[in-house]
Amino acid sequence: MQYISTRGGAPAVSSARAIVDGLAPDGGLYVMAPDALPKLDWRALMELDYPALAARILSALLPDFSESEAEAMVRRAYAGKFSDPALTPLRAAGDDLFLELFHGPTAAFKDVALCLLPHLMTASSAKCGHEGEILILTATSGDTGKAALEGFRDVDGIRILVFFPRDGVSPVQKAQMVTQAGKNVGVCAVEGNFDDAQTGVKRIFAAAPEGLSSANSINIGRLVPQVVYYFAAYFAAVRMGRIRAGEELNFSVPTGNFGDILAGFLALELGLPVGKLICASNANNVLTDFIRTGVYDRRRPFHKTLSPSMDILISSNLERLLYLLSGDSALVASLMAQLADEGHYTVPEALMEKLRGRFTAFCCDDAGTKAAIKEVWERSHYLMDTHTAVGWRAARDFGGGPTVILSTASPYKFPAAVLSALGADGGADEFAMMDELEALTGVPMPANLRGLRERPVLHRDCVAPADMLAYVMRRKAEPSWAKE
Numbered sequence: 001m002q003y004i005s006t007r008g009g010a011p012a013v014s015s016a017r018a019i020v021d022g023l024a025p026d027g028g029l030y031v032m033a034p035d036a037l038p039k040l041d042w043r044a045l046m047e048l049d050y051p052a053l054a055a056r057i058l059s060a061l062l063p064d065f066s067e068s069e070a071e072a073m074v075r076r077a078y079a080g081k082f083s084d085p086a087l088t089p090l091r092a093a094g095d096d097l098f099l100e101l102f103h104g105p106t107a108a109f110k111d112v113a114l115c116l117l118p119h120l121m122t123a124s125s126a127k128c129g130h131e132g133e134i135l136i137l138t139a140t141s142g143d144t145g146k147a148a149l150e151g152f153r154d155v156d157g158i159r160i161l162v163f164f165p166r167d168g169v170s171p172v173q174k175a176q177m178v179t180q181a182g183k184n185v186g187v188c189a190v191e192g193n194f195d196d197a198q199t200g201v202k203r204i205f206a207a208a209p210e211g212l213s214s215a216n217s218i219n220i221g222r223l224v225p226q227v228v229y230y231f232a233a234y235f236a237a238v239r240m241g242r243i244r245a246g247e248e249l250n251f252s253v254p255t256g257n258f259g260d261i262l263a264g265f266l267a268l269e270l271g272l273p274v275g276k277l278i279c280a281s282n283a284n285n286v287l288t289d290f291i292r293t294g295v296y297d298r299r300r301p302f303h304k305t306l307s308p309s310m311d312i313l314i315s316s317n318l319e320r321l322l323y324l325l326s327g328d329s330a331l332v333a334s335l336m337a338q339l340a341d342e343g344h345y346t347v348p349e350a351l352m353e354k355l356r357g358r359f360t361a362f363c364c365d366d367a368g369t370k371a372a373i374k375e376v377w378e379r380s381h382y383l384m385d386t387h388t389a390v391g392w393r394a395a396r397d398f399g400g401g402p403t404v405i406l407s408t409a410s411p412y413k414f415p416a417a418v419l420s421a422l423g424a425d426g427g428a429d430e431f432a433m434m435d436e437l438e439a440l441t442g443v444p445m446p447a448n449l450r451g452l453r454e455r456p457v458l459h460r461d462c463v464a465p466a467d468m469l470a471y472v473m474r475r476k477a478e479p480s481w482a483k484e
């Protein structure tokens, strides 16, 4: 199986090359041809442990990796990193089912892919005969940055530079990033929002792609590891007696860049009995409007919400979905050009009908998010973070059959919002609020978030979006980033 560009203007490449390059040279995203996707016999996978399951899925989607090679890599990548032996446990709370994806090193779901990506990147680079250092550029809405820094720190032959929106991440998220140690890591604030940071990174790729790669979900190596937990969740729901094997299971996914939910679509295409994929958004509801009307229109106010990791108006991976459903790269290229030039596009109705067969969408504002946290806490003593709460609301609004809600972050990453949802006034200090939340709820704080306040700040750079390219060129030329 080869990878091709969603925009059709670049040669087909191997899976290893797609991982090393991150973005296709024509500005499109690497994706498989829709008819090249294999079907897996999911019943034969039910008894496998997580690493063995992951190996099957990885080698099916990234054929440069044999199953045994993938399994060894997965075991190495996750060993000792997750605080739950199941890695991504499925928890029942009343009638609700939460897929907890936040038990990794940085307490958000992005760890699942970003523990593995450095291993995939290093091995892919060797398979391609790539010589020289790789510089990973990453734009983050808050959680990718820390997970990528942690994953890539001190990996030989790689440096990583993370851009985060200066005023667009929670204080805990910011503290996690600017205190990051490691001899190959850089962190820089951008005077703008996530879309500015992500657009800036894509421009750098267009201007000077040599030796660059990405840890964002524009990299296919980010998406494939996320397919695994849809299978794991399905099997766990069967074991818990919530569904019969073969029955359809819906997934409600708090969505920003459309990466996580696209992994769910790939699981469905591989043959897992997935019902509806519920796209859950906050007040930045560009995707809700799109899925309902077929019009994608980013010309709208950007809202800073209590679920900052989903404050996104340009949802990159939707491009992959449009290609996978249509197989029409000329159409995708023209829609993306229109988005860049005019800020909107309209998808033909026949394609939207296909899309709505698989996806539905709901959104909720900050008041709805807080009400959800309070309601679920009072009813079943389950503590949701703000993103998970958006997903829970969407699942409730949909209301159709057994549904798994993806729980994408620990509530301790957003203590101010969660405390206030519970009716407690937390004062001004986010770090004190983490302790207060623990005292109030008795839900243990993830060990890796403790002591954040005491860690020294190591990164203070801040640039305007227009200066990102010059900044990258300057940092790239520095012989070493090791700090004394």
Ligand SMILES: *Cc1c(COP(=O)(O)O)cnc(C)c1O
Pocket (backbone or CB within 6 Å): 108, 109, 110, 141, 142, 143, 144, 217, 254, 255, 256, 257, 258, 259, 260, 261, 309, 310, 387, 408, 409
């Ligand atoms: C990144 C993130 C999301 C959105 O995921 P996408 O793959 O960008 O759609 C949701 N919740 C949390 C906590 C996140 O960090």
